[in-house]
Amino acid sequence: MFNEIKSLNEECGLFGIWNNPLAADITYYGLHSLQHRGQEGAGIVATDGKSLKGHRGLGLLAEVFSANELQELTGKAAIGHVRYATSGNKDLANVQPFLFHFQEDSFGLAHNGNLTNARSLRKELEEGGAIFQTSSDTEALAHLLKRAGKESFVENLRCALQQVKGGFAYLLLTEDALYAALDPNGFRPLSIGKINDSYVVASETCAFDTVGAEFIQDVQPGELVVINDQGLHISRFTEEIRPAICSMEYIYFARPDSDIAGINVHSARKRCGKKLAQEAFVEADVVTGVPDSSISAAIGYAEEAGLPYELGLIKNRYVARTFIQPSQELREQGVRMKLSAVRGVVEGKRVVIIDDSIVRGTTVKRIVQLLREANAKEVHVRVASPPLIYPCYYGIDIRTREELIGANYSIDQICQLIGADSLAYLSVDGLVEGIGKPYPQYEDGGLCLSYFTGDYPTPLYDYEEEYLASIQGAENVAELTQYIMAHKDEQEVTS
Numbered sequence: 001m002f003n004e005i006k007s008l009n010e011e012c013g014l015f016g017i018w019n020n021p022l023a024a025d026i027t028y029y030g031l032h033s034l035q036h037r038g039q040e041g042a043g044i045v046a047t048d049g050k051s052l053k054g055h056r057g058l059g060l061l062a063e064v065f066s067a068n069e070l071q072e073l074t075g076k077a078a079i080g081h082v083r084y085a086t087s088g089n090k091d092l093a094n095v096q097p098f099l100f101h102f103q104e105d106s107f108g109l110a111h112n113g114n115l116t117n118a119r120s121l122r123k124e125l126e127e128g129g130a131i132f133q134t135s136s137d138t139e140a141l142a143h144l145l146k147r148a149g150k151e152s153f154v155e156n157l158r159c160a161l162q163q164v165k166g167g168f169a170y171l172l173l174t175e176d177a178l179y180a181a182l183d184p185n186g187f188r189p190l191s192i193g194k195i196n197d198s199y200v201v202a203s204e205t206c207a208f209d210t211v212g213a214e215f216i217q218d219v220q221p222g223e224l225v226v227i228n229d230q231g232l233h234i235s236r237f238t239e240e241i242r243p244a245i246c247s248m249e250y251i252y253f254a255r256p257d258s259d260i261a262g263i264n265v266h267s268a269r270k271r272c273g274k275k276l277a278q279e280a281f282v283e284a285d286v287v288t289g290v291p292d293s294s295i296s297a298a299i300g301y302a303e304e305a306g307l308p309y310e311l312g313l314i315k316n317r318y319v320a321r322t323f324i325q326p327s328q329e330l331r332e333q334g335v336r337m338k339l340s341a342v343r344g345v346v347e348g349k350r351v352v353i354i355d356d357s358i359v360r361g362t363t364v365k366r367i368v369q370l371l372r373e374a375n376a377k378e379v380h381v382r383v384a385s386p387p388l389i390y391p392c393y394y395g396i397d398i399r400t401r402e403e404l405i406g407a408n409y410s411i412d413q414i415c416q417l418i419g420a421d422s423l424a425y426l427s428v429d430g431l432v433e434g435i436g437k438p439y440p441q442y443e444d445g446g447l448c449l450s451y452f453t454g455d456y457p458t459p460l461y462d463y464e465e466e467y468l469a470s471i472q473g474a475e476n477v478a479e480l481t482q483y484i485m486a487h488k489d490e491q492e493v494t495s
Contacts, residue, residue: 012037012083012084012096012203013031013034013036013112013202014034014080014190015079015081015171015201015202015203016078016079016178016180016201016202017178018077018177018178018198019077019197019199019229020076020198021076024046024070024073024078025070026078026195028061030200030210031044032062033207034082034202034203034206035060035061035082037082037253038082038084040095041056041057041059041064041094041095042056042061042083043057043095043096043097043110044056044065044078044081044097045079045097045108046073046074046075047076047077047078047173048074048075049076049077049176051106051175052174054073054099056092056096057092057095058091058092079097079108079110081096081097081111081112083095084397093135094134094135094136096111096136097109097171098138098142105153105174107174108172109138109170109171110138110171110172111168111169112168112395113183114168114393114395114396115165115167116165116461118140118166118462119462121164122137125140125143125147130143130147141168144159144163145159145160153174154179154226157224158224161224162237164183165458165459165461166187166393166395167185167188167394168182168183168187169181169189169190169203171201177226177228178201180201181219182219182220182222184222184238184241185241185394185448185457186243186244186261187246187448188203189203189218189258190203190218191205191219193215193216194216195211195214199216199232201219204255205260218260218261218262221242221243222237222239223236243442243446244446244447245260245261245446246394247451248357248396249265250265250272251272251293251356251357251385251431252356253396256269256295260438261446263438268435269297269300269356270299271433271436272297272435273298273301274300275430275434276300276382276434277301277302277304277305277382278430279424279426280382283350284349285308285377286349286351287302287307287308287351287352288312288313288345288351288354289309289354289355290339290356290363290364290367294354294355294356297384301352301384305352312342313353313367313370314340316340339370341371341373341374341376346371346374346375347374347375349376351377352381353367353380353382354383354384355382355383355384356383357385358383358418359398360405361414361418364381365418368418368420378421379420380421380422380423381415381422383423383424383425384426386425386427387406388406388451389401389404389451390404390451390453390471391463393460393463400466428453431449431452432444432445454471
């Protein structure tokens with residue numbers, strides 16, 4: 001019934017540029033800095049102002065594009081995409097950007113996120129005669145745009161954006177403009193920069209540093225951005241705004257040198273590590289972190305705890321990611337190949353290992369084993385986020401609680417399962433304080449914490465029954481009742 005969860009899987013990365021003769025090349029380098037957001041496929045669509053041309057393929061960016069293929073993508077503007085499949089099958093047909101050619105116009109389309117009403121929209125559109133070429137939820141926007149029937153492309157786009165629900169950051173490219181749009185909650189990050197007279201848009205600000213762009217501003221929730229030869233134009237396609245930036249962007253997904261809503265990711269992780277030390281200090285000799293996303297939190301923990309930070313684990317960067325392995329045995333072998341303990345650092349020591357999150361428990365269990373094999377005296381696991389116990393429907397591939405270890409076992413039980421001497425997580429309040437408040441005017445700071453609290457910022461639409469089914473087995477039956485009562489009015493309205 002449910003998709004198998006392999007691990008915490010990144011969403012996708014977007015990059016676009018307008019008014020630069022090297023548009024495709026700059027997009028290529030911009031996407032390189034976003035490769036951590038998707039390794040399954042990549043693509044670029046470019047325009048010379050008269051026509052659109054694209055290239056896409058499965059694999060890493062360097063595997064998809066050669067110098068000759070980039071030279072074919074001539075023009076002054078381009079959009080690009082690196083993909084991890086949170087929706088749709090893992091085949092070439094679903095690799096973005098999509099390129100649509102119609103009788104009157106053409107456009108390229110790239111999407112980061114997941115639509116919560118995609119199945120309903122697809123059924124409605126197909127009943128109206130639409131023919132889908134992919135299994136991706138992204139294609140729904142194109143059909144909605146074409147059937148809107150307004151006088152201009154931007155009006156059609158505005159109409160389409162009001163009909164899609166869930167998490168989305170879109171980039172669209174036509175012969176005469178580049179468009180960017182962010183959902184009313186702003187689940188996914190999206191920022192605007194500038195290289196001389198060229199505007200760039202990217203999922204993370206680290207891409208600006210790579211291509212030499214200056215940060216201008218973030219795209220705000222519910223905004224539609226139009227970039228053309230006349231400049232930058234920003235408006236809202238909806239007034240129903242409730243900021244809820246994905247907290248996992250700060251915890252795990254984004255690069256530490258990126259800024260999201262004015263908050264530096266490395267600094268946020270370091271503060272979370274400090275809060276973790278305040279909440280869950282343990283007597284130890286050395287602190288180390290799981291490479292790479294846990295390093296910042298480990299440094300913060302060590303500083304606050306007054307303990308030395310050491311490089312206790314080494315990452316082999318030439319090994320495939322563990323979550324794509326087809327069996328548990330191969331995943332565990334992947335962890336062995338991916339990480340190794342530094343015996344000279346941990347031998348005979350009481351070690352605190354900092355991880356950013358625990359999903360299945362496979363990786364952290366093997367890390368504890370590695371440290372014990374290197375003769376660590378004690379291994380204490382500290383996690384710089386609360387337990388992951390709820391599904392995500394906005395663009396992270398967590399759709400069931402069945403394989404979330406935090407949803408099925410107590411902290412003491414998890415500690416025993418992974419073989420640690422002790423285990424502790426950061427509290428929800430500690431996480432919010434550590435990250436900071438991207439939108440301080442909101443009580444929750446404008447953060448989405450649904451993975452930890454079950455408080456979803458939006459109705460779940462097509463996923464409502466799936467969610468209710470996923471929590472049927474929860475030990476706390478009152479949880480289900482509480483959710484149904486809290487969403488009773490929404491169900492009456494949306495059903």
